[in-house]
Amino acid sequence: MSRLSISSPDKKSIAPSGRPRSSTAGVPAGNSVEADKKKKMLKLEAKIASAQGKSAESAAVLEQILKEDPLDGDALLLxxxxxxxSNQPEKAIFLFERAEGMEKFEADAKVRHAQVLVTSGKYEEAVPLLKRAQEINARESIARYLEQIERLLKTRSKT
Structure with a gap:
């Protein structure tokens, strides 16, 4: 059985001020581990609220996250x-477009943006978004969705 040993702080762990260095040394100011944990907890709260049908509560939590970190791709998508x-396509598209500018979220944001356009009957505008999403991250379900939209557009142009 091993014992946990606690050593005294060495000189490297003491800041020039004489205080212990933060465990987040090297992390930009304002981006602490605690802030990240808080943000993760808030996202979980938002997901739970949404799953329980409390969409207004979920939206309020997500708005709070975005106020603190406007570039949180997960929060933008959610x-x-x-x-x-909530039948507010303009607001949804605005948020999806913001997420599209982030490499990690671009494909999913484009798909969700396209889905809003399709729901609004704007099939032609959805096609290039879905094609780009497929270039980034090819998925069979998106390929089928794109195929259905293109087929619909062809049948509409014949009539």
Whole structure:
């Protein structure tokens, strides 16, 4: 059985001020581990509230997250979905477009943006978004969705 040993702080762990260095040394100011944990907890709260049908509560939590971190891609997508479900396509599209500018979220944001456009009957505008999403991250379900939209557009142009 091993014992946990606690050593005294060495000189490297003491800041020039004489105080212990933060465990987040090297992390930009304002981006602490605690802030990240808080943000994760808030996102979980938002997801739970949404799953329980408390969409207004979920949206309020997501708005709070975005106020603190406007570039939180997960929060942008989740809040965009809320607005899409709440029949507020302009707000949803605005948030999805913001998320599209982030490499990590671009494909999913484009798909969700396209879904809002399709719901609004703007099939032609949805096609390039879905094609780009497929270039980034090819998925069979998106390929089928795109195929259905293109087929619909062809049948409409024949009539």
């Amino acid at each position: 809040l965009g979905q809320h607005y899409a479900k």
